[in-house]
Amino acid sequence: MGQARTRRRLVAVDLFAGVGGLSLGFEQAGFDVLAAVEYDPVHAAVHKFNFPLTEVICRDVRNISAADVRRAAARGWRLHRRSGPAWDGLVDVVVGGPSCQGFSTMGRRDREDARNDLLLEFVRLVIEIRPRAFCLENVPGLLEERYAPLRESALKQLEAAGYSITGDGKPVNAANFGVPQNRKRVVILGVLDGEVGELVGHAEAVSVGEALSMLPDASAITDLVETDSVSALSAPMVDWVPGASRYARVMAGLEVDPGDRARPRYWDRSVLTNSRLTLHSEETKRRFSQTLPGTVEPVSRFFRLPLDGQARTLRAGTGRERGAFTSPRPLHPVRDRVITVREAARIHSFPDWFRFHVTSWHGHRQIGNSVPPLMARAAGNAISAALGAAPSRVKKELPLGDPCLLSLSMAEAAKHFGADVSELPAQRTRRSAAQKV
Template identity: 45%
Template sequence: MIHSNNKERPIAVDLFAGAGGMSLGFEQAGFDVLASLEIDPIHCATHEFNFPFSSILCKSVVDTTAIEIRSKSSIGDREIDVVFGGPPCQGFSLIGKRVFDDPRNSLVHHYIRLVLELQPKYFVLENVKGMTLGKHKEFISIIINKFEKNGYKVRKDYKVLNAAEYGVPQNRERLFLLGCRQDLELPNYPQAITRPAKSNKAGLNNELPLTPTVWDALKDLPEIENYIELSEKDWVKEADFGKPSNYGRQLRGLSSIDKDYSYERKYDPRMLTSSLRTKHSLESRHRFESTPCGKTEPISRFHKLDPEGICNTLRAGTASNRGAFTSARPIHPFTPRCITVREAARLHSYPDWFRFHTTKWHGFRQIGNSVPPLLAKAVASEIIKAIDIKPIKPGVIQELGNENLLMFDMSQAARYYGINPQVIEPRARKSRCANTP
């Protein structure tokens, strides 16, 4: 656990933490994320593996208080610099019907309550782009008014940021609301630092470096079909990595990410993880092969990645209580198969030391639900500037957690955290899952 003796680093709390994409981005910007809250015990276990020195509270925001967050972490009575999180707002998703009074959106109100109880200097609320469209803007106004009546101010020129403009090889747009206490200066939104090669977005500086491409992200990864053992487990100890791009070098830990103030993790860079193979039928493989890059395969509706472009938005699918739908995984640009969890992680800007649940279903859900770390880092860096401190790189190398945490099923994970296994409804297993045509 990171204790309060490291007082040079500002402290943060992650609400709706998932596997930890935002936690990692804020850590990379220079924060110590001392407490994280997440209801799903599978996500909690993955978060604990990757951040074993932090405190994960496995429970709903509905049943949590600021006193509990402070007492069950090393925060105690210290002042919190930032609280961040993305309350699930499926009612605003562009995929759903965007029902204004969708009961699932009540989680936003509990997010606001916890921010007001914790009284941080700053807060960041991340959400889907759909929240900014049509009548849903009213909901943003309600959020802003609630904060303004309780000693906070919010940037009213709220922005939807695209991960592709912050070094992530994926088209992924998310709303970020930035706020602070009345006595402080509001943070700015981060300026774009990369531009996708095939973007025609007005206002993007043509002198910006190009966003890494799909092939920049994937080209050095070993071909999983060369490893028979990846049919049974998701890792290989000494894999044959190729020559990486600059982006690949950074994610492998061979060179450092620009202005990365995260804790170094102890791991073996020759190990390939999160790479369980998928069994595709011969017919599916033929269809994948004949689909042009950048197009959608007509029967499965899977998108085939363009190696010179960026990835389409990686989605999580839905939980069992919403139909247990597994989102379509993209097709690899050169091998007739769906991409692996590790390949999705590369397209999401997760470093290779970061591991996910050993099943493809949970692994893809954890990535698709998360904010790309480099996008979170860009936002967090603006909060660091507003706090007006110089971030420092810790000298300590942190161990990762116990690998068993990545192998729990839902009932094992629930038992480990001492919660009811029905907190997340069990998914109905089907004989063929949607991503194995």
Template identity: 30%
Template sequence: MNNKTLASNLNVLDLFCGCGGLSQGFIQAGYNVILGVDFDEAALQTFKYNHNETQAIKADLSTDEAFLDIEKNIGSKNVDIIIAGPPCQGFSLTGSRDINDSRNSLYLAVVKAVKRYRPKAFLIENVPGMATLYNGKVKEQIINTFQDLGYNVTVTDRPLLAADYGVPQMRKRMFFVGFQKDLGNFEIPNPTNTPETYVTCEQAISDLPSLEDELGKENDYYPVDPQSDYQKMMRINADTLYNHTATKHTEYVKSVISQVPEGGNYKDLPPGVGESRKFNEAWTRYHSKRPSRTIDTGHRNHFHYKYNRVPTIRENARLQSFPDDFVFLGTKTQQNRQVGNAVPPLLTYNLAKQILNQLQSSEKKNNLAPQEYQVSTSFE
């Protein structure tokens, strides 16, 4: 196994690419990602650093100028797959079959791209709340819009749980996947894991330095060999440990953290302790024998299952299934935002692999001349 993807003739355009979680999964599955587009400069720097054969541009996808920039960078290349993770803030409804309202400009960017490039397939990722927004009318509207463009659209009937696909995290996300109508309907891939075989926090990060007595360094070494198959997979191409530095806590904060039991939260603290932070995710300590809670864009609500500190960037990246040779750039705040906003690459990989398999199957079924798609085994 290695990180070099196997040959594929499928070109991918990644809109709202962030640091590249979606792209990472598609690259691992053997696709050729030709361009990433986002407006976050720090995230783009991380994207470009880790996908050095892929271009990335800063553009406001709510504007027509963004598509001129995309055209300049893509040139005459075909776009076979479009992937995107647009935010849904400010979504407005104008009718059951149309999302062409200016307030929906970020989703409209995906519609414009699909209409322009007519890809074989597209994948849109979003938060579970999208399914019920405006009593489900937004979901219906998105489906109808792409159906009118000539696509069969499959929506996850329930949000996919990352832990079901080998990610050590109880993160839920929903996906819209569209196929050109002559290529059939997308089928959601079967889970690879069950609750009995979920990858746990301990299996994910126990090989990393404790940082109990030091803050660590941006470029460090591994103190022990991999302790689990998951750790072996994360370290396969890495000989240097990046982004594993601790946050300096006050003695008071460390004292409060020390009183949170494994798997517990602020509700388990004694009366009068930790009074300043009382909300669902506050003072939450991970459990070593379970996947983590959803990694967010901050870093001060969750704690290591064993040590009295918040997780490092690398620990959160591991819990998101980013391999260790994926380096995050920018300030710590920017790095935390990049990790928290990303789609877990291993979850994406399973979806990307399924798209490949179905494209090849559909082309054979329709007596088309199928391209020789080959699925990478980098994540297996």
């Protein structure tokens, strides 16, 4: 684009934010996320805990305007910069992953699924807000021929608004960006009055064993049957890889990642969080013990993670508006149980300071719905380069939010945000994907 490179931190808005996989990745790329939109109050509360300087709008995106987003972003600007000039109103990037179940190859694909129209809501807000760039994430099914009219309508509107676009040709795999998980996603990038390069990952592969190294053995901590967090100072440490991998040391906050420009968080490294155990019968554990890494246990259909390879795509299941369906969780590579939320977070490239809801159901769903931060960071770096930026680092540690935000029920979280009840996810009967195990 020809402009001089600037050291200022760029600003972002996250639509369909969930708990913040895209938010974190773009923050790691040097963006300050001023505002986030998320209609599920439980997810919104978790986002607010992890990003206390971000103004969270707990609304259905179909019912908000660009003016609503800009007002929230102005409040977020002041939270990030308590002194200094007022916000000039410029949004550098709008990011988002519109709900994708209608396109998903893992569920029942439906061209008539109303959630497919959320793609056009993303387009609407990008055009109205007119950021310098955008990042749109979705499942590979979006590229199928059956969705060509919707996809082409969305991209043509963005191109007509002046955005040059890349990434609409084929999916990218999170494993190529250093995520220990094979997870293919479409990542479409657009820039006003310029060009952005294709998102290409060349990171060295990280294995499940490397990702989980250094984590205490949750199976040996009996308190984790009743709670999701304990002091881990005296817990036995896992030793299935020789020493701690660099990936694990970075996730644990014991080694600085030179590519991470996120505001450092202040957190208690002595506490093991989001590690509540799932109870299994003795018969179930016997079957799990006979399941080799990289294979599927025939009764439960749970996949046992390999130590020396990558995980399969971590799945979210469905929200309560779609029956609260729980996706099968992977089996731990060496323990005869399913993985904990913290172990799933490691496999998804969330650092250990990042917290999820205290219940396993919400926690696993929040991870499965998120963009792996390392992949999101790569997208942020590509946009930052296209905008001629070299964002500065922030050294001052940022305290996390109120821990009470991590245990709110849907009703409690809705009350916290003053959410419109008519916009909340509708309640249906909760179901489990697991067979009797």
